[in-house]
Amino acid sequence: MKEKNPWHTPVTIIITVIGVIAIVALVTVAVLQNRPLTQKYKYGIVLDAGSSHTALYIYQWPAEKDNNTGRVEQTHSCKVKGPGISSYASEPWKAGESLKDCIEDAKRRVPEKRHDETPLYLGATAGMRLLSIEDSSASNKVFQAVEQSLQKSPFSFQGARLLSGQEEGAFGWVTVNYLDDRLKQGLETTGALDLGGASTQISFVSNNYDGSESPKNSVTFRLYGNDYNLYTNSFLCYGKDQALRLTLAQQTQSGPRSILDPCFHPGYNETVTYSDLYDSPCVSDRKPQGAPVTFTHLGQGNSSQCQDVVKSIFNFTHCRYTQCSFNGVFQPLLQGPFGAFSAYYFVMNFLNLTDTSIPLEVVRKRLSIYCETPWDQIKQRHPDVKLKYLAEYCFSGTYILTLLTKGYNFTSESYPNIKFIKKIKGSDAGWTLGYMLNLTNMIPAEAPDSPLLPHSGYVSIVTVITVLLFVLLIFSLRPFWPRCSKQPQII
Known part of the structure; x- marks a missing residue:
């Protein structure tokens, strides 16, 4: 009589089917449980x-x-x-x-x-x-x-x-490094160079600066479990618009009726009201006595002389610290890469000089050629640019190079460390993001906890365990396995 196969019994079939369904259900639940939700x-x-x-x-x-x-x-x-x-x-x-x-x-x-x-x-x-x-x-x-x-x-x-100038500089530094993921990953940070209309900021981390020599320039952050001792300084009246006022004030101290300005293109001619020029706290105390109502602002277009005029608004003689930038302000040695944004970017982008791999001397030469270009030609080349802004690019470009090299002490060797940036990964570089992150505590002081396993790793482990359970289930059914035995032969 033929022995009945235990694998064919209803109970074994039901257990096997239930086991398979359970395994499929387990994997499905694990995948569904861990799938990304609608953001x-x-x-x-x-x-x-x-x-x-x-x-x-x-x-x-x-x-x-x-x-x-x-x-x-x-x-x-x-x-x-x-x-x-x-x-x-x-x-x-x-x-x-x-x-x-x-x-x-x-x-x-x-x-x-x-x-x-x-x-x-x-x-x-x-x-x-x-x-x-x-x-x-x-x-x-x-x-x-x-x-x-x-x-x-x-x-x-x-x-x-x-905002104080120090806050503006510090938040700009936070923005640049946050967007570049340098804070979360604990990488070397990027310095921040910000140029506005009325002020300019420089902020960077220096290994040679512990904040003791000039405490007012020190800002300390603890971000993602890392401590950052930041040097930062803001120069009020040294944004590009107010700096232009300073240079014009330097050239009109005697109350002339006209000036020949090397920072403006040859052929440039504009009538300026003295009261308008000196209508700013940056220059109001310098207004010459007995000056006429207006003066004629004429362009000369000489980049080297323009640099001399720009240098005259900085004070490099007084420094009571071991080292200074200008106007007697302490500054440690420059360190690491720098991101230059706001007016830095817009001016240098217009002048097609954002590529800092170009040697500094070549940059100066190109700017010199631009400044020497007659005003009529400049207007013909850029018919869509407002004349007020167009007229100032020669000055602004010269001011930026002078500020960076003479003011902040960038050299031909360190100038390539500057990157002129408008956006970082789709976000504008500037202080606003750092400001919001600070006020909303969006950057943790300590490194955030991370999950033990990534989503795919978790699913893989669940699957392996499920397979193992299935194998164990099979072995648990050994009593039902057919046994091999010799049957007596009938002759």
Whole structure:
């Protein structure tokens, strides 16, 4: 009689089927449990109220990651029409009105359900710093008008405040290094060079600087478990617009009716009002007595002489520290790469001089050729550029090279360490992102905990364990296996 195969019994078949289903279910659950969910985002808005204009920036980050591994990224920017808010000192209400179009733009860009939880900040920089020095009452009224306007927005307005020069420099450094993932990975940091209309900032980490020689220039951060002792300094009145005023003031000390300016193109001719030129705290105390109402500003187009004029606004003779940049300000030895942004980028990009692999002497030669080009030819080459900005590029380019080499002590060897940047991975370089990260505690002081295993590793291990369980199940069914035995032969 034929022996019955235990593998064919209903109980064995049911157990096997259930085991297979259980394994498939286990793998499916593991995969579904660990699959990426539909991404949700949080948002933040920062208004950069600079000396020449105001800009609004919108940032977003993964909602479930806040200050762990979620990168904060810029999604949109809006340039406010008109000048900076400091220009509305006589009509403060216009400062608030000027922001409305960009706020409306932000309302469309940020999902409506996120409006009331989206923080909104306004930080004012050198333009308002100058106004607060000149007329603190007018400065307060401008801030009041701006706050009243922003409080009416649907966002969570967190206040408008005046940033110190040190904060502006430090937050710019944070932005550059955060976007480049240098903080999270503990890499060598990048120095930050920021040039605005009214001030300029330099910030970098130096191994030779512990903050003791000039404590006011020291800022300490603990970010992602690493300590950073940052040197930073801001030079008020040394943004490119105010620096131009300083050079013109140097050339008009005797109250002349005309000047031949080497920093402007040959053939340039403009009438300038003395009261307008000296209408700034940076030069107001230098206005010559008995000067005429106006003077004629003529261009000469001589780059080397322009450099001499620019150098005259720096003081290199006084230094009570071991080493200085200019105006008696301490500065340690330069170290590492540097990112130069804001006006640094826009001026050098216009002049086609952002490639720092070009030797410094070649850069100077190209700038010299540009400055010597007649004003009529310059206007023909760039018909779409506003004449005010177009006229100043020779000066601005010369000022930048002089500031970097004579002011900050970059040499022919260290100049290639500078990279002129506008954006880093889609986000504008500047202080605004660092400012928001600081106020929202988006950068952890300690390194964030990471999961024990990545998603794919977890799934792989679950699968291996499941296979092992399946094998064990098979072995647990050994009593049902057919046994081999010799059957007696029938003759």
